[in-house]
Amino acid sequence: MIRFDQVSKRYEGGHEALSQLTFEVAKGEMAFVTGHSGAGKSTLLKLLALIERPSHGHISLDGQNLAKIGRSGIPKLRRSLGMVFQDHRLLMDRTVFANVELPLVIGGIAPLERGRRVRAALEKVGLLDYERQLPASLSTGEQQRVGIARAIVAKPDVLIADEPTGNLDPQLAVEIMSLFAEFQQFGTTVLIASHDLPLIKRMKKRVVVLDHGRLVADVAAEEVL
Amino acid sequence: MSASADTQAPAPAPAARSERSHRRPFSSWREHHGWSAAASLRRLASKPVGSLLTIAVMGLALALPLAFYLLLSNVQSLGDALGRNQVINVFLKVDQVAGNAQLLAKQIGQHDGVANVVVKTPQQGLDELSKMQGFSDALHALDDNPLPFVLQVQPQDGISAEAASRLVDDLRGMQGVDMVQDSGTWRQRLDALLGVGNRAVLILAALFALAVLLVVGNTVRVDITSRAEEIGVLKLIGASRAFVRRPYLYAGIWYGLFSGVLAVVLALAIEFALVEPAARLSQVYEGKLHVAGLPPWLLVAVPAAAALLGWLGARLVSAWQLRKAA
Numbered sequence: 001m002i003r004f005d006q007v008s009k010r011y012e013g014g015h016e017a018l019s020q021l022t023f024e025v026a027k028g029e030m031a032f033v034t035g036h037s038g039a040g041k042s043t044l045l046k047l048l049a050l051i052e053r054p055s056h057g058h059i060s061l062d063g064q065n066l067a068k069i070g071r072s073g074i075p076k077l078r079r080s081l082g083m084v085f086q087d088h089r090l091l092m093d094r095t096v097f098a099n100v101e102l103p104l105v106i107g108g109i110a111p112l113e114r115g116r117r118v119r120a121a122l123e124k125v126g127l128l129d130y131e132r133q134l135p136a137s138l139s140t141g142e143q144q145r146v147g148i149a150r151a152i153v154a155k156p157d158v159l160i161a162d163e164p165t166g167n168l169d170p171q172l173a174v175e176i177m178s179l180f181a182e183f184q185q186f187g188t189t190v191l192i193a194s195h196d197l198p199l200i201k202r203m204k205k206r207v208v209v210l211d212h213g214r215l216v217a218d219v220a221a222e223e224v225l
Numbered sequence: 226m227s228a229s230a231d232t233q234a235p236a237p238a239p240a241a242r243s244e245r246s247h248r249r250p251f252s253s254w255r256e257h258h259g260w261s262a263a264a265s266l267r268r269l270a271s272k273p274v275g276s277l278l279t280i281a282v283m284g285l286a287l288a289l290p291l292a293f294y295l296l297l298s299n300v301q302s303l304g305d306a307l308g309r310n311q312v313i314n315v316f317l318k319v320d321q322v323a324g325n326a327q328l329l330a331k332q333i334g335q336h337d338g339v340a341n342v343v344v345k346t347p348q349q350g351l352d353e354l355s356k357m358q359g360f361s362d363a364l365h366a367l368d369d370n371p372l373p374f375v376l377q378v379q380p381q382d383g384i385s386a387e388a389a390s391r392l393v394d395d396l397r398g399m400q401g402v403d404m405v406q407d408s409g410t411w412r413q414r415l416d417a418l419l420g421v422g423n424r425a426v427l428i429l430a431a432l433f434a435l436a437v438l439l440v441v442g443n444t445v446r447v448d449i450t451s452r453a454e455e456i457g458v459l460k461l462i463g464a465s466r467a468f469v470r471r472p473y474l475y476a477g478i479w480y481g482l483f484s485g486v487l488a489v490v491l492a493l494a495i496e497f498a499l500v501e502p503a504a505r506l507s508q509v510y511e512g513k514l515h516v517a518g519l520p521p522w523l524l525v526a527v528p529a530a531a532a533l534l535g536w537l538g539a540r541l542v543s544a545w546q547l548r549k550a551a
Contacts, residue, residue: 049461079463089458093271105260106464108253150462
């Protein structure tokens with residue numbers, strides 16, 4: 001379970017990205033965080049991955065208070081998360097296979113098992129035939145799917161995605177979101193930051209709406225129109 | 226996009242969690258090191274010209290002290306070869322008669338460092354002098370033979386400079402001895418010069434080792450700077466600092482190891498180049514001169530030490546550079 005309790009984030013210079021934010025995402029739930037640009041969506045995800053620390057309040061993940069995790073504990077926390085980025089963050093000089101394999105290498109998984117899991121993840125996102133290619137030879141949508149394969153290959157408990165469909169055409173965006181929904185059905189907690197309201201409405205999942213860092217609406221899946 | 230039985234459960238299945246938590250730390254450690262070693266080798270191979278140039282610079286830097294070492298070893302060897310032919314002339318007091326000279330020769334012959342003693346009578350000495358140009362007339366002007374008995378002492382082969390010096394001191398201290406002419410003084414001077422040379426080699430080796438350290442450090446620094454984005458991605462997906470750093474440490478080891486091997490190859494080439502002229506020189510000295518090559522342990526020690534230096538350089542710089550990038 002993800003829990004934000006009175007979380008605020010104020011940057012140097014005084015800009016408050018998040019203010020008194022309190023909400024929970026249950027284990028195995030899928031939720032969208034939405035709002036205009038600058039609403040605090042990305043900051044929220046950064047706090048969850050300990051890329052940044054909150055100025056006030058507490059964040060917990062599966063009961064673990066993130067404030068108590070020191071620098072040396074951050075890699076372990078991040079290995080328990082699957083992260084998908086708008087700009088994919090792929091290593092362009094490595095093949096698709098090598099990119100997806102990275103979390104397993106970091107996890108110390110043996111080569112044979114790595115190969116099996118990477119191919120399974122690539123098959124899941126429909127890129128099994130592309131494993132030997134470099135990311136630069138793929139389309140933006142395909143690159144994003146490589147990013148998703150990398151995020152799921154280590155079977156994380158929680159999947160977070162920051163604008164994962166930001167650069168994709170509507171049809172591809174729906175396909176990507178359907179993938180996330182599929183992962184949720186098998187027990188993964190999924191939290192997606194997106195400003196694509198039509199797409200969010202179409203997915204019919206819970207929506208947390210931010211405005212200038214404040215929580216202005218928390219709409220349950222069944223209430224999404 | 227298709228699904229398979231295996232991928233329908235991206236969330237950790239109980240079995241998967243169990244595998245992760247019970248996986249032996251040594252296996253993970255071994256996997257990490259194997260991957261890092263291979264990845265760093267691939268990186269070196271991916272920019273062959275730059276890697277080869279770096280290795281060449283480091284290899285030359287390491288080869289220079291080895292070349293000096295070889296040179297000094299051979300000068301030492303030459304000194305040893307020449308030193309074996311040197312004779313110590315022991316001039317007895319003029320009042321010493323033939324019996325005393327024979328007795329002294331016998332005593333000296335029992336000394337540890339002495340191979341042979343030849344007694345030269347005053348008449349033999351006079352005959353030798355008279356054969357030399359310019360001495361003949363002067364010798365005819367003398368009423369008596371002023372020359373003393375001379376003992377020509379041949380030190381044993383391979384006698385050290387210290388032992389030779391002790392022998393000369395012992396000879397000087399013997400009763401009936403007037404003067405000892407040690408033609409091995411030059412040898413002592415050579416040994417002193419070789420001592421300076423050996424110290425210079427050590428200093429050079431230390432300086433070039435520092436150069437290797439700096440070259441590796443700078444190469445790794447540039448590599449880390451150019452891979453800032455990759456390092457950022459690795460950290461985002463859960464790589465520890467040690468994991469991020471390890472390929473750079475292996476890169477340092479590879480650079481050091483390959484440059485050490487290159488240095489040894491260059492030194493062996495120098496050794497090989499010395500064989501023919503040394504053989505000619507050896508003929509002049511009745512085959513007593515041999516090329517002093519690199520000792521076998523050094524052939525292993527140089528690449529190993531260079532690998533260690535590379536690792537150290539990479540470790541120092543990567544710690545600082547990655548902390549800066551954090």
